Amino acid sequence: MAYHPSYVGKNLIETVDISPFTVETRDSIADSERLRSGQTLVQALHTLGFVKVTGHGINKDEIQDALAWTKKLFDLPYEDKMKAPHPPGRMPHRGYSGIGKEKVYSPADVEANRAAGNTPQELRKVSDFKESYEIGSEHDPVQQNIWLPNDVLPNFRIRMTALYQRLLSVSDVLLKAISVGLGLNSQEHAALAKLISGRHCQLRLLHYPAISKDRLQNDLVARLPTHTDWGTFTIMFQDGGGGLELKNPKSQEFLHAEPEDGTFILNIGDMLQRFTNDYLVSAQHRVSVPKADTVPTVGIPARYSIPFFTAPDFSHVVATLPRFITNENPAKYEPVKFDEYGLSVSKHQYQEGEL
Ligand SMILES: O=C(O)CCC(=O)C(=O)O
Numbered sequence: 001m002a003y004h005p006s007y008v009g010k011n012l013i014e015t016v017d018i019s020p021f022t023v024e025t026r027d028s029i030a031d032s033e034r035l036r037s038g039q040t041l042v043q044a045l046h047t048l049g050f051v052k053v054t055g056h057g058i059n060k061d062e063i064q065d066a067l068a069w070t071k072k073l074f075d076l077p078y079e080d081k082m083k084a085p086h087p088p089g090r091m092p093h094r095g096y097s098g099i100g101k102e103k104v105y106s107p108a109d110v111e112a113n114r115a116a117g118n119t120p121q122e123l124r125k126v127s128d129f130k131e132s133y134e135i136g137s138e139h140d141p142v143q144q145n146i147w148l149p150n151d152v153l154p155n156f157r158i159r160m161t162a163l164y165q166r167l168l169s170v171s172d173v174l175l176k177a178i179s180v181g182l183g184l185n186s187q188e189h190a191a192l193a194k195l196i197s198g199r200h201c202q203l204r205l206l207h208y209p210a211i212s213k214d215r216l217q218n219d220l221v222a223r224l225p226t227h228t229d230w231g232t233f234t235i236m237f238q239d240g241g242g243g244l245e246l247k248n249p250k251s252q253e254f255l256h257a258e259p260e261d262g263t264f265i266l267n268i269g270d271m272l273q274r275f276t277n278d279y280l281v282s283a284q285h286r287v288s289v290p291k292a293d294t295v296p297t298v299g300i301p302a303r304y305s306i307p308f309f310t311a312p313d314f315s316h317v318v319a320t321l322p323r324f325i326t327n328e329n330p331a332k333y334e335p336v337k338f339d340e341y342g343l344s345v346s347k348h349q350y351q352e353g354e355l
């Protein structure tokens, strides 16, 4: 098993090879290799909550192809993209959101804004300079997909539905690796497996347009502010544009989180953090923009990324696994119904929601 820690700045985001879970190996060596790979993965997710994954079975061409479709979508004229508009409010979280429509906050931002005596509108002063397209399972009973008419972008629906399924199967592999790494028994594994519902994950296509130096100068533009993901875990693909940063939970400093060719970033979400009583870390992250005086006169280029958020069914109640509750580490979280949690953390993201 290849295992190569890679330093980013003076910190460590590890690269973990999960191929023992994806390729056929002789039984005698398979178990020990799987154990080693799973434990390495879990250790990295315990330390930082972020890891680069290799050996996942998705080849570079598939990643390039997915990014090319993302670009093709956002290259369409605005009027065409608006043929699949995200409905007003936060639900269903499907279809196309134009630039500035969705605003990401952390609960700490909302609290700081309130403490400063500002109106909720103040939170939108710095807009998120991004556009997105949200896709779910074709079998999601709660949120139906919102598709462009086929003639606007032929085959988009077929390709994206296939990508959703592909990433769902990779998520199953990751879930198995995490389970082995945590040393879960079969009952505990079953509880973990409930944290991913095939019909309730979310594929998100993101475009951060190029930003001119002038626009950067007035500090009124952000790409994606600091937040945690609120599902189980997230698989993230991105082009070479850079800017994704994660906050080291110990030092509180931001680290660059760019995958090497062929790897993807895996990060833990709030549900898996609660399930493990903070053993696995739902790390804060953001997509930053550089200071104007550090960029060339042409400004900064566009950036494309594709996160795949895994999540339980809306009705699922996520409770901490008893093995993570000890005298030294008492239970930190009450059981929570996933849709209630989601509502509490995402109600601020669309303007029509109550702020
Ligand atoms: O664009 C990225 O690389 C990050 C996206 C992200 O963190 C999110 O959508 O939650």
Ligand SMILES: [Fe+2]
Binding pocket: 227, 228, 229, 285
């Ligand atoms: Fe995120």
